[in-house]
Amino acid sequence: AQKVTQAQTEISVVEKEDVTLDCVYETRDTTYYLFWYKQPPSGELVFLIRRNSFDEQNEISGRYSWNFQKSTSSFNFTITASQVVDSAVYFCALIGSGNNRKLIWGLGTSLAVNP
Amino acid sequence: EAGVAQSPRYKIIEKRQSVAFWCNPISGHATLYWYQQILGQGPKLLIQFQNNGVVDDSQLPKDRFSAERLKGVDSTLKIQPAKLEDSAVYLCASSPLRSKNIQYFGAGTRLSVL
Numbered sequence: 055a056q057k058v059t060q061a062q063t064e065i066s067v068v069e070k071e072d073v074t075l076d077c078v079y080e081t082r083d084t085t086y087y088l089f090w091y092k093q094p095p096s097g098e099l100v101f102l103i104r105r106n107s108f109d110e111q112n113e114i115s116g117r118y119s120w121n122f123q124k125s126t127s128s129f130n131f132t133i134t135a136s137q138v139v140d141s142a143v144y145f146c147a148l149i150g151s152g153n154n155r156k157l158i159w160g161l162g163t164s165l166a167v168n169p
Numbered sequence: 170e171a172g173v174a175q176s177p178r179y180k181i182i183e184k185r186q187s188v189a190f191w192c193n194p195i196s197g198h199a200t201l202y203w204y205q206q207i208l209g210q211g212p213k214l215l216i217q218f219q220n221n222g223v224v225d226d227s228q229l230p231k232d233r234f235s236a237e238r239l240k241g242v243d244s245t246l247k248i249q250p251a252k253l254e255d256s257a258v259y260l261c262a263s264s265p266l267r268s269k270n271i272q273y274f275g276a277g278t279r280l281s282v283l
Contacts, residue, residue: 087270097258098172099212099274145211149270156225157272159211 056081058148060160067136068168075131075163077146083107085151088122088129093162094142105129136167171195173275175261181281187249190278194242194263200224202272203236203246204260212260218244219266251282 057080067073079088090102103113105122113120117134133140143162149155174193182188194201200219204212215234217224220241229236233252238244248255258279262272 089271091274096276097279098276099260099262101271101273104271147211155270156214156217157212157270161209161211 056083056148056150056158058146058158058160060144060146060163062163063161064164064166066166066168069138070135071167072132072134073136073165073167075133075144075146075165077129077131077160079127079129079146079148081148081150083150083152087149089145089147089149089157090120090129090131091145091147092142093145099145102131133165136165138167138169141165141167173261173263173273175259175275175278177278178276179279179281181283182251183283184253185250187247188251188280189245189247190259190261190280192244192246192261192275194244194261195265195273197265198263198273199241199266200264201238201244202262202264203244204262206258206260206277208257215246248280251280253282256280256282 059078086107088105092100092102103120110122119132121130143164145162146160148158176191180188202217203215205215206212215229216226216236218238221238234248236246258277260274260277262274264272
């Protein structure tokens with residue numbers, strides 16, 4: 055069975071701090087995709103990144119960076135110099151192949167960035 | 170490019186009443202999804218359409234929930250009759266056929282069943 059675990063339920067930081075959101079996944083598929091979505095208070099889920107299982111290169115996009123490590127089945131997300139606008143719930147998700155082509159979601163990590 | 174449109178944004182009904190939600194996906198997106206998101210949880214897929222055909226409705230409570238996507242564009246999700254446990258946010262998402270699984274979400278409809 056496939057599973058996504060986001061062990062951190064809530065994180066609170068002060069503006070300009072760096073923060074890392076953890077994501078650990080389980081799958082037996084060799085081909086799969088991992089995602090991060092952001093859900094601000096407005097409710098809309100905003101796509102942030104997709105990573106396929108054959109691409110372990112880390113990615114940086116502005117203040118956001120992602121560390122994908124197949125050896126530990128982790129896909130962690132770091133926000134550098136956090137801002138109040140980063141306050142949201144962040145979801146990690148996984149989709150497999152074959153009969154597992156359904157997005158499996160973690161429970162989300164609620165990030166509060168305080169001024 | 171316009172995003173996924175959903176209406177209404179909020180709905181309050183009493184149990185046993187009926188309710189319907191509407192979704193207009195991003196133009197050209199063949200695949201449409203309805204999710205239920207209960208507070209504090211990740212989204213749960215209710216139904217997936219590709220064009221106007223159902224791909225997956227295994228988690229749709231078919232005794233009370235129904236969905237259709239006539240003409241392969243807009244979609245409606247209906248609950249009849251509603252129960253207290255149906256209180257949730259109902260999210261619609263769409264994706265193009267060659268998106269490699271990226272789903273784009275609407276703002277959702279927050280349903281409160283009293």
